[in-house]
Amino acid sequence: MSQVVLITGCTEGGIGNGLCQEFINKGFKVYATARRIESMNDLEGCEKLALDVTDQQSIDSTVQRVIDEAGHIDILINNAGAPGVGALLDIDLDTARKCVEVxxxxxxxxxxxVAKHMAKRGSGKIANVGSIVGYASTPWAGIYAMSKAAVHSLTDTLRMELAPFGIQAVVIAPGSIKSNFGKNSTNMISIPEDSFYSSVxxxxxxxxxxxQGPHSTPTNxxxxxxxxxxxxxxLPRYITYGTNSFTFLLFYYLPFFIREFVLSRRLGVNQIKSIANN
Structure with missing residues (x-):
């Protein structure tokens, strides 16, 4: 019997899409999902389903369809994600809420x-895609980093609570990986005219x-x-891999003043023009 993997956020050009390709190559029964099926046109050799992870009815119907067709789910990979880039004083709150919601x-x-079905079988793996910014937050990505730190924390709890049912939970913490996420992040940025951060x-x-720099790790x-x-x-508790992943793991263990000194200069915080007494 083929092992079955269900992956969210499988749009062409993204990490989820690359994971689908790898599992397909290894002979898995793959269920690839995204909000729009046409966004996964490049995928072949798998089942493609429309799924909105913010819609409970969509979740329930998708999971039930996989169970009805395949009988079980061996691995769930929660990869669907939304960006959240911008200064915390500026970022649109609806954008911030969407980031956390997704x-x-x-x-x-x-x-x-999915865990309810896995528990009845006494086995399963749930892999949640966090981020290296879940280890160390950066300026201009506070909302996104907050959401990924929450993913890390949530998964740590899931790991303990699901262990009695034979279910393993793991965090996948990508470093800088070639994907379409940079473009998506750029498209959502909005800097108000009266922003305190216009100068940077x-x-x-x-x-x-x-x-998405030239040294980013290829998706495959x-x-x-x-x-x-x-x-x-x-499973390991964390799978951390990709360009810059070692640096952010190091930041996690270093004193805060070192982390903040480096990131503030790398990301222009030290160049912000003061508005005091102006």
Missing amino acids: NVFGLLAMSRA AEFIYARANMS VFAAYVVSKLLKRS
Whole structure:
């Protein structure tokens, strides 16, 4: 019987799409999902389903369809994500809420729906895509980093609460991986005319694309590494991989003043013009 994997956020050009390709190559029964099926036209050899992780009815119907067709789910990968780039004083609150709704509550809703089926079988793996900014937040990405830190924390709890049912939970923390996420992040930036941070607007836009530099890890390389870890009988608690991942792990353990000194200069905080007494 083929092993079954359900992956969210599989739009062409993204990490989820790359993970689908890797699992397909390894002979898995793959269910790829995204809000629009046409956004996954490049995928072949898998089932493609429309799924909105912020809609409980969509979640329930999708999970039930997979169970009806395949009988079970061996691995769930919660990859669907929304960007949240901008200064915390500026970012649109609806944008911020959407980021958290997709990245945190959508992930939790999917985990709840699938874990119930896994528990009845006494086995399963849930992999939640966090981020290296879940280890160390940066200027201009506070909302996104907050959501990913929540993913890390939530998964740590899931790991303990689901262990009695034979279900393993793991955080996937990508570094800088080639994907379409930088473009999506750039498109959502809005800097108000009266922003206190207008003088460093170029750094805010640069932050949106920071993961898409020339040295970013190719998606297929990242996917191959992650899948190799997910196929182990006993999962690591965290799978951290990709360009800049070591740096952010180091930031996690270093004193805050060192982290803040480096990031403030790297991302232009030290160049902000004061408005006091002006």
